[in-house]
Amino acid sequence: EVQLVESGGGLVQPGGSLRLSCVDSGFTFSTYSMNWVRQAPGKGLEWVSYISSSSSTIHYADSVKGRFTISRDNAKNSLFLQMNSLRAEDTAVYYCAREAVAESWDYWGQGTLVTVSS
Amino acid sequence: DIQMTQSPSSLSASVGDSVTITCRASQTIRNYLNWYQQRPGKAPKLLIYAASTLQSGVPSRFSGSGSGTDFTLTITSPQPEDFATYYCQQSYSTPFTFGQGTKLEIK
Numbered sequence: 001e002v003q004l005v006e007s008g009g010g011l012v013q014p015g016g017s018l019r020l021s022c023v024d025s026g027f028t029f030s031t032y033s034m035n036w037v038r039q040a041p042g043k044g045l046e047w048v049s050y051i052s053s054s055s056s057t058i059h060y061a062d063s064v065k066g067r068f069t070i071s072r073d074n075a076k077n078s079l080f081l082q083m084n085s086l087r088a089e090d091t092a093v094y095y096c097a098r099e100a101v102a103e104s105w106d107y108w109g110q111g112t113l114v115t116v117s118s
Numbered sequence: 119d120i121q122m123t124q125s126p127s128s129l130s131a132s133v134g135d136s137v138t139i140t141c142r143a144s145q146t147i148r149n150y151l152n153w154y155q156q157r158p159g160k161a162p163k164l165l166i167y168a169a170s171t172l173q174s175g176v177p178s179r180f181s182g183s184g185s186g187t188d189f190t191l192t193i194t195s196p197q198p199e200d201f202a203t204y205y206c207q208q209s210y211s212t213p214f215t216f217g218q219g220t221k222l223e224i225k
Contacts, residue, residue, distance in 0.1 A: 050214070
């Protein structure tokens with residue numbers, strides 16, 4: 001069974017850093033592109049970042065470009081999101097999502113909450 | 119960036135009614151349109167990809183149509199578990215963008 005499990009969320013002060021992880025099981029992680037998607041409390045979904053299976057292609061939303069870094073370790077079936085210079089508006093539940101046919105996202109993790117507040 | 123506009127933002131229906139949600143893209147996205155369902159406190163779930171293809175395991179009362187800029191999600195005879203929020207999402211180009219969501223509530 002495919003399973004994605006995020007971790008690393010928590011409370012951080014503005015300007016601080018966090019590193020999110022997403023560990024995958026039940027599929028050949030190294031053959032799939034992956035994404036991070038976030039959802040602020042009571043709000044809609046916002047795509048954050050994309051990484052191809054080999055890490056050769058990476059994209060970011062303008063709202064996080066220059067502050068967040070996506071990476072992956074295929075040997076450890078792991079996806080990461082390094083978040084620096086955090087702002088209050090980065091407060092959200094962060095989901096990792098596996099990219100499937102037609103660039104749809106067929107499996108999602110349960111989410112990890114990031115709260116940026118002093 | 120491609121803007122996705124969903125309507126309505128909320129919708130009340132009774133079990134057994136037929137409901138339709140529309141999604142419009144600000145430019146053509148061919149058929150790179152996906153629909154997700156999100157229940158409170160849960161992760162989104164893929165319902166339909168490539169505008170009209172039902173994801174494995176999703177009930178056939180869900181259907182999608184459209185291409186180019188205009189798309190629809192139809193739920194024929196919604197069941198109690200279908201009352202949730204629905205999002206369209208374009209996967210044609212980055213930044214990938216979502217509609218603002220449609221909350222389907224029980225009348």
